[in-house]
Amino acid sequence: MGGINPYHKATSIPTATRPFTVRLAGHPTTIEVRPEQLPFGRDGRPGSLLDILLNGGRVAIDHACGGVNACSTCHVVVKEGLESCSTADEAEEDMLDTAPGLTPQSRLACQCVPDGSRDLVVEIPSWNRNAVKE
Numbered sequence: 001m002g003g004i005n006p007y008h009k010a011t012s013i014p015t016a017t018r019p020f021t022v023r024l025a026g027h028p029t030t031i032e033v034r035p036e037q038l039p040f041g042r043d044g045r046p047g048s049l050l051d052i053l054l055n056g057g058r059v060a061i062d063h064a065c066g067g068v069n070a071c072s073t074c075h076v077v078v079k080e081g082l083e084s085c086s087t088a089d090e091a092e093e094d095m096l097d098t099a100p101g102l103t104p105q106s107r108l109a110c111q112c113v114p115d116g117s118r119d120l121v122v123e124i125p126s127w128n129r130n131a132v133k134e
């Protein structure tokens with residue numbers, strides 16, 4: 001599933017223009033992202049961390065609403081490279097407030113779009129970690 005939440009203002013965020021990697025903290029998975037591959041699929045914003053993890057890396061991260069900023073189950077912590085990601089808008093911040101274990105580096109994977117200027121290290125919170133493919 002994917003698409004746009006009809007209750008939120010639709011905004012377009014450019015996808016990455018440079019190659020970069022997304023490494024999962026505490027896990028051997030590193031995903032190499034090439035701009036010409038984006039979007040990998042239809043989950044979350046095009047080129048979002050959800051799209052990269054789920055469709056590019058085959059990481060089974062929760063995304064109950066299908067990536068339309070309506071659930072917060074795709075909560076991730078961007079441990080490195082957060083400055084290269086799109087800024088969270090008010091709708092994302094409101095939804096993120098409902099997620100447990102918030103940190104200053106927390107984002108909704110379906111809304112967070114890296115620009116490719118940095119390699120990222122992303123942590124999937126422990127309550128969601130069992131979903132990560134070994």
Ligand code: FES
Pocket residue numbers: 062063064065066067068069070071072073074075095108109110111
């Ligand atoms: S998948 Fe529901 S908010 Fe990201």
